[in-house]
Amino acid sequence: AQSVTQPDIHITVSEGASLELRCNYSYGATPYLFWYVQSPGQGLQLLLKYFSGDTLVQGIKGFEAEFKRSQSSFNLRKPSVHWSDAAEYFCAVGEGGSYIPTFGRGTSLIVHP
């Protein structure tokens, strides 16, 4: 069965600093990978996804993520964080033919002015 690990429960960065949120997955074949963002009091919104092809994927709001098969990772990055990026970030993994992705426990991003 697939699983997802987000090792950081909280990450604190200063506004304007770069950001990397870690995600490791456990799955035998090539997984379907997602990053979602949940702003306070809101539902989840897709930032980006990887199904195949170029391992560096671009998403909305200036985010990108890189699929590294050798490390079973799909880390999320942003070069310069804005205060509005403060939110909960979820990594999810799924397998083809399944309807349901497995979500990580989430990383809470705190942005200091």
Added chain:
Amino acid sequence: DTAVSQTPKYLVTQMGNDKSIKCEQNLGHDTMYWYKQDSKKFLKIMFSYNNKELIINETVPNRFSPKSPDKAHLNLHINSLELGDSAVYFCASSTRGLSEQFFGPGTRLTVL
């Protein structure tokens, strides 16, 4: 033109009561889901419907009963509410198979 909507947004009720949460999507998706998010933000899938048929039914107390009157609606009825049912419930939808999910704004249920 909200994509996935849920009502109500907040629900406060007493233990033992029965309550329902409604969900509608206008995206034309085939598949809809209910998730429960606990106080630690952990997301747990509860149910999934595809074209009005139940396809996923995780280990959830049978006090929870989903109902899909048509492809665009998936409601959640909860009987005999317990304190542990307090959580945020999210509805989501997607096209058939594993793909991007579109989430509703959530319903915060508080059981007193």
